[in-house]
Amino acid sequence: MRSAASAALLLASLLLTLSAANLMAVDLGEAYIKVSVARPGRGLELVPNEQSKRKTPAVVGFTQDGERLFGDAAVAFAAKSPARVIFNARRLIGACAEGETDPYPKCKPATVTVEGVGTFSGVHAVAMLLAMARRQAKAALDGGKVSDVAVTVPSWFEATHRADVCNAAAVAGLNCLGVVNANTAAAVKYALDGKVVNAADAKASKDNKKKKGGKPAPHTVLFVDAGASGISATVARFARDSASSTVSKIDIVAHASDTTVGGAALDEVVVSRMADAFDKQRAGTAAHKEDPRAARELPRVMARLRKEARRVREILSANTERLVAIGSLHQDRDFKTVVTRQELVDGSKHLLPAVTRPVLAVLDKAGVSPADLDAVVPFGGASRMPAIQELVLKALGRDVMNKSINSDEAAVIGAAFFGAGASSTFRVRKLDVNERFKRTVSAEVQRDLESAGRLSLSSKKTRKAAQKVVVFDAEKGTMPAKKTLSFSREDDCEVKVFFEMDKKGESTFPGRTVYAHMKLTGVKKVLEKVGKNPGSKKGATGKQTPRVALTFRLDRSGNVFVSTAEASVDETITVEREVVIKEKKEKKTKVEAPKDDAKKDEKEDGKDDAPKEDAKKDEKKGEKKKAEKPKTRIEKREQSIIHRHTLSVEYLDAPESIRSLTMMGKPLDEAKKVLKALEDADNERAERADALNGLEGYILGARSKIRGAEEGDEVFEVSTEEERTKILEKLDEAEDWMFGDEAGKTINLRKKHHELRDLMAGIDGRIEGRRERPKAVKQLRDALEEATPKVAELAKLHTERGSKHAGEFDGFAKLAEDTVKWLDDEVAKQEKVPATEEAVLTVGMIEDKFAEVGKEIKKLAALELPPAPKEEKKDETKDEKKEGEKEVKVEVDGKEVKVNKTEDEKKTEGIPDPDPAAAKTGANVETPAKDEL
Ligand SMILES: *[C@@H]1O[C@H](CO)[C@@H](O)[C@H](O)[C@H]1NC(C)=O
Numbered sequence: 001m002r003s004a005a006s007a008a009l010l011l012a013s014l015l016l017t018l019s020a021a022n023l024m025a026v027d028l029g030e031a032y033i034k035v036s037v038a039r040p041g042r043g044l045e046l047v048p049n050e051q052s053k054r055k056t057p058a059v060v061g062f063t064q065d066g067e068r069l070f071g072d073a074a075v076a077f078a079a080k081s082p083a084r085v086i087f088n089a090r091r092l093i094g095a096c097a098e099g100e101t102d103p104y105p106k107c108k109p110a111t112v113t114v115e116g117v118g119t120f121s122g123v124h125a126v127a128m129l130l131a132m133a134r135r136q137a138k139a140a141l142d143g144g145k146v147s148d149v150a151v152t153v154p155s156w157f158e159a160t161h162r163a164d165v166c167n168a169a170a171v172a173g174l175n176c177l178g179v180v181n182a183n184t185a186a187a188v189k190y191a192l193d194g195k196v197v198n199a200a201d202a203k204a205s206k207d208n209k210k211k212k213g214g215k216p217a218p219h220t221v222l223f224v225d226a227g228a229s230g231i232s233a234t235v236a237r238f239a240r241d242s243a244s245s246t247v248s249k250i251d252i253v254a255h256a257s258d259t260t261v262g263g264a265a266l267d268e269v270v271v272s273r274m275a276d277a278f279d280k281q282r283a284g285t286a287a288h289k290e291d292p293r294a295a296r297e298l299p300r301v302m303a304r305l306r307k308e309a310r311r312v313r314e315i316l317s318a319n320t321e322r323l324v325a326i327g328s329l330h331q332d333r334d335f336k337t338v339v340t341r342q343e344l345v346d347g348s349k350h351l352l353p354a355v356t357r358p359v360l361a362v363l364d365k366a367g368v369s370p371a372d373l374d375a376v377v378p379f380g381g382a383s384r385m386p387a388i389q390e391l392v393l394k395a396l397g398r399d400v401m402n403k404s405i406n407s408d409e410a411a412v413i414g415a416a417f418f419g420a421g422a423s424s425t426f427r428v429r430k431l432d433v434n435e436r437f438k439r440t441v442s443a444e445v446q447r448d449l450e451s452a453g454r455l456s457l458s459s460k461k462t463r464k465a466a467q468k469v470v471v472f473d474a475e476k477g478t479m480p481a482k483k484t485l486s487f488s489r490e491d492d493c494e495v496k497v498f499f500e501m502d503k504k505g506e507s508t509f510p511g512r513t514v515y516a517h518m519k520l521t522g523v524k525k526v527l528e529k530v531g532k533n534p535g536s537k538k539g540a541t542g543k544q545t546p547r548v549a550l551t552f553r554l555d556r557s558g559n560v561f562v563s564t565a566e567a568s569v570d571e572t573i574t575v576e577r578e579v580v581i582k583e584k585k586e587k588k589t590k591v592e593a594p595k596d597d598a599k600k601d602e603k604e605d606g607k608d609d610a611p612k613e614d615a616k617k618d619e620k621k622g623e624k625k626k627a628e629k630p631k632t633r634i635e636k637r638e639q640s641i642i643h644r645h646t647l648s649v650e651y652l653d654a655p656e657s658i659r660s661l662t663m664m665g666k667p668l669d670e671a672k673k674v675l676k677a678l679e680d681a682d683n684e685r686a687e688r689a690d691a692l693n694g695l696e697g698y699i700l701g702a703r704s705k706i707r708g709a710e711e712g713d714e715v716f717e718v719s720t721e722e723e724r725t726k727i728l729e730k731l732d733e734a735e736d737w738m739f740g741d742e743a744g745k746t747i748n749l750r751k752k753h754h755e756l757r758d759l760m761a762g763i764d765g766r767i768e769g770r771r772e773r774p775k776a777v778k779q780l781r782d783a784l785e786e787a788t789p790k791v792a793e794l795a796k797l798h799t800e801r802g803s804k805h806a807g808e809f810d811g812f813a814k815l816a817e818d819t820v821k822w823l824d825d826e827v828a829k830q831e832k833v834p835a836t837e838e839a840v841l842t843v844g845m846i847e848d849k850f851a852e853v854g855k856e857i858k859k860l861a862a863l864e865l866p867p868a869p870k871e872e873k874k875d876e877t878k879d880e881k882k883e884g885e886k887e888v889k890v891e892v893d894g895k896e897v898k899v900n901k902t903e904d905e906k907k908t909e910g911i912p913d914p915d916p917a918a919a920k921t922g923a924n925v926e927t928p929a930k931d932e933l
């Protein structure tokens with residue numbers, strides 16, 4: 001198996017980026033979520049969760065306090081409080097509440113209510129999971145921004161489900177780049193991994209007698225995804241350019257699925273087997289008499305068995321039996337039982353036949369026989385179950401599967417590639433993916449809508465039946481796709497777009513569904529353009545029926561939308577052209593006939609009025625000057641032009657319309673609010689925990705410091721018994737306070753923390769002063785001692801050279817003297833202060849003095865010194881450095897200033913850096929760095 005790291009490296013080379021945006025892909029399974037990221041220059045990689053696991057249970061739990069738990073923590077919590085955990089977030093997507101008879105989206109959507117927290121729809125729950133995925137991606141990106149997401153969905157997801165997945169992304173504040181079928185994503189990964197190249201090449205070399213040169217043979221693969229909620233099979237065909245060896249195109253030939261068998265259904269078999277064992281073991285015991293309920297009536301017992309079941313089922317893929325031991329399962333009694341693989345198979349007898357159904361169905365749909373398959377690639381958690389593999393292989397008459405892609409990462413990496421392709425900030429390797437779409441899309445165009453509602457004697461029109469056409473045929477077409485419908489209409493009309501029922505009826509989708517209901521307006525407007533051209537027949541009006549062209553697009557995620565709508569009408573105009581009869585020089589072409597390309601675009605009819613007028617004037621002029629002019633004749637020609645008008649498309653808010661499912665405006669804002677409130681609460685909780693820990697830790701630390709004070713140690717020496725007793729009292733008070741109401745607010749916790757710090761400030765400050773004061777005193781003394789003679793020397797130079805600054809040095813000696821005296825006095829005063837009292841000479845005061853002196857030294861050092869009198873080499877250019885001259889760098893306020901100094905001046909270098917910060921930290925100022933330069 002390829003390691004994740006080397007796969008990431010390989011993929012990195014496929015992905016070139018244009019900006020620094022990151023995108024994330026989420027493999028939204030029913031049981032697990034996997035997350036990957038595409039980041040500029042780094043390629044595609046799966047990102048692990050906080051526990052370094054590659055998949056996270058798609059579970060959200062809510063503690064009694066309303067804290068949210070995700071993944072394994074939520075699963076563990078479910079054993080205690082099953083009613084506070086949402087296990088089936090994805091299953092809630094596109095589902096109706098119990099008892100609803102109308103199909104989704106007409107029905108009331110299914111929701112989950114968590115007591116004390118709220119009621120959540122599938123969109124809410126999936127949004128929480130996507131937000132969790134984003135945190136995971138962000139952590140992997142060291143806090144990098146993640147705003148775009150691509151999500152995998154099972155191939156049986158209807159447009160309603162797909163729309164809701166994108167809605168969930170929007171609620172989580174993510175830009176939905178699209179949804180992609182998990183199997184298609186896996187096929188993309190298969191292509192990216194170079195599996196096609198190897199296999200097809202091997203094949204080609206085997207039968208190279210037949211196919212020499214030419215195009216590489218297509219490569220056909222059956223992907224079988226056995227997930228928690230169903231089995232989905234896909235036939236994909238990979239094509240390569242003859243020129244390159246990489247896959248250039250993936251044709252998804254067919255999908256088929258079955259949702260009766262999957263990991264979750266098999267887990268129930270294990271749960272059922274364990275529940276039976278539980279009941280059997282308890283039967284007749286005293287405990288049973290005390291609580292006669294069976295396992296299935298005990299939600300907590302069932303929750304713990306369920307939690308165990310998945311692991312048991314997974315282990316039984318590799319082992320033939322598994323000992324299950326659950327401590328104090330009920331009434332403080334442990335539960336033990338052995339589950340065997342055979343029991344699982346026997347218990348799944350009713351489910352397993354369904355495994356082969358989608359496999360055979362997809363081959364049938366694709367028109368492919370098992371022998372045509374170059375590979376059979378399984379993935380998904382349940383694909384590891386030997387019974388499932390055996391059934392698939394038996395149905396195909398094969399011995400082995402091609403386990404060539406990583407079950408966990410295939411779909412999520414493929415989805416990231418899909419996302420990168422849909423995003424404008426990434427540039428990906430060219431790979432066309434022709435996806436199948438699930439349902440035939442048809443449209444009904446209503447006729448003569450207005451007349452139907454108008455009582456008019458003159459109008460004998462009656463409402464005719466709507467015209468129905470297939471827009472995208474699921475049997476034959478692929479997506480992305482585009483199609484234009486053309487029809488004739490006299491007036492505005494309504495169009496309904498439908499999703500047709502699957503002919504094979506293999507899905508639970510409720511038959512024919514209205515996808516969108518829209519009204520096209522402005523049809524008549526195009527007629528107003530008729531008759532305005534030069535050459536138009538007199539009084540010509542649009543008596544014809546306009547043609548309406550409606551262009552539909554089917555995007556990569558399966559969304560259908562109208563991209564353009566326009567009405568057009570033809571007009572035949574007479575084009576006149578003056579032709580010179582004799583070969584004398586032609587004066588002018590009188591009439592600007594509409595050009596030929598007017599056919600293509602004749603929107604600006606108004607403009608053509610002007611040349612028409614001009615032409616008439618010219619004609620009249622021409623008549624007057626007839627004699628002088630060369631002979632011409634008028635040629636008439638008929639020409640057809642097309643007038644166009646863009647129609648406005650108004651979506652009628654039909655409640656049954658799937659399109660209205662796309663969350664926008666208020667509903668979206670409200671759902672976002674729900675999620676944000678939870679997130680804020682989580683953040684507040686985290687901050688509170690932080691503040692609580694901080695305060696608790698401070699109290700413990702301070703108390704042990706004060707309590708532990710004994711003769712000879714610092715705390716003891718700087719504090720009095722009375723002071724210590726008072727502090728201990730306050731600390732105890734604070735500890736009690738933490739259990740009170742006021743401590744419920746994070747801000748109060750922080751305030752209390754500050755209070756205690758202030759309480760300790762006296763002792764802490766005195767200890768600090770005892771340690772740091774002597775050091776600071778010494779540093780200031782040393783600095784003054786060293787600087788004084790150097791400043792004096794510099795002063796001397798200034799005087800010798802007649803510098804105008806010479807006078808400025810006068811005060812320094814006094815400043816130095818005063819400072820030393822100040823220091824002596826203060827130190828003497830401080831020595832008289834008892835250690836338990838506030839200091840009179842603080843380190844801060846010494847630092848201030850240091851800064852004052854330092855400022856003066858810097859000022860003096862920076863004064864411009866006139867050059868030493870020159871003795872020789874007068875011909876030298878003055879710009880050149882003199883011999884012995886040296887460039888010296890001096891730092892002033894952190895900035896480097898270049899100072900040129902001659903030999904003479906060099907002795908004045910080495911003024912200690914009067915850096916208060918250095919003094920504070922005790923850095924060595926006695927050896928100024930400047931000397932080295
Ligand atoms: C799939 O497995 C079969 C049987 O082992 C093998 O013949 C075939 O070459 C494999 N296909 C690929 C693409 O590796």
Ligand SMILES: *[C@@H]1O[C@H](CO)[C@@H](O)[C@H](O)[C@H]1NC(C)=O
Pocket residue numbers: 878879880881898899900
């Ligand atoms: C140092 O000398 C160089 C060359 O003589 C001169 O260009 C530069 O301006 C001088 N720098 C200072 C700070 O005087």
